[in-house]
Amino acid sequence: MFYKADEHHGLPYNPLKAIVAPRPIGWISTLDSQGVPNLAPYSFFNAVCDTPPILMFSSGGMKDSAANVEATGEFTFNYVSRSLKDPMNISSAPHAPGVNEFDEAGLEMAPGKTVACPHVAGAAAALECKLLEIVNPTTLDGSKAPYFMVLGQVTGVHIDDSMITEEGRFDTMKADPILRAGYHDYVCLDELFELVRPDSA
Numbered sequence: 001m002f003y004k005a006d007e008h009h010g011l012p013y014n015p016l017k018a019i020v021a022p023r024p025i026g027w028i029s030t031l032d033s034q035g036v037p038n039l040a041p042y043s044f045f046n047a048v049c050d051t052p053p054i055l056m057f058s059s060g061g062m063k064d065s066a067a068n069v070e071a072t073g074e075f076t077f078n079y080v081s082r083s084l085k086d087p088m089n090i091s092s093a094p095h096a097p098g099v100n101e102f103d104e105a106g107l108e109m110a111p112g113k114t115v116a117c118p119h120v121a122g123a124a125a126a127l128e129c130k131l132l133e134i135v136n137p138t139t140l141d142g143s144k145a146p147y148f149m150v151l152g153q154v155t156g157v158h159i160d161d162s163m164i165t166e167e168g169r170f171d172t173m174k175a176d177p178i179l180r181a182g183y184h185d186y187v188c189l190d191e192l193f194e195l196v197r198p199d200s201a
């Protein structure tokens with residue numbers, strides 16, 4: 001099948017997010033301007049580059065996480081292992097601003113080192129970030145997309161020591177991430193393999 005993206009696909013559900021999948025989940029912790037912690041998952045999330053290390057998440061409308069980053073200039077990415085799937089899901093509920101989702105989800109907070117906002121104690125990893133910019137994309141017809149892409153540079157890296165292998169690598173299989181597929185689907189990893197890039201001819 002083929003369809004033009006500005007026409008209807010004819011399927012019962014939009015396939016786009018199932019095609020660009022699985023996506024890592026950026027579980028974003030922030031503080032609001034009153035200092036109340038906030039935590040929510042974002043799967044329009046990724047690393048943009050590694051030197052310097054820059055992450056982004058994209059907010060449909062100016063949700064609390066993006067508004068908090070705009071107000072404070074900081075956020076932290078928390079790693080979502082399979083063992084944390086239920087608290088992650090609880091934290092996605094449409095809580096009112098000022099509600100601490102760490103409490104709602106029964107999660108312990110650990111203090112930031114380079115940012116004021118806390119992270120999820122016991123997460124396999126957490127990446128503290130400082131805001132670079134918030135991009136509100138202009139579409140082909142010149143209108144503004146109702147999304148805000150928050151770009152932050154990583155300033156601090158927490159890793160659970162038990163996730164480091166004897167060879168000194170972050171152990172992805174042990175960290176056991178859940179990844180967002182389309183619809184309400186998630187996937188987990190069942191195999192890790194190495195593929196070394198060929199030398200240039």
Ligand SMILES: Cc1cc2nc3c(=O)[nH]c(=O)nc-3n(C[C@H](O)[C@H](O)[C@H](O)COP(=O)(O)O)c2cc1C
Pocket residue numbers: 025038039040041042043044045058059060061063064065066088089091092093094095180
């Ligand atoms: C796995 C998962 C991924 C999500 N990804 C996004 C996303 O990329 N962008 C978005 O705007 N909302 C996303 N949501 C919905 C937000 O988590 C939800 O609206 C949440 O209440 C926002 O919280 P906040 O207002 O405290 O930032 C996602 C929800 C789940 C469960």
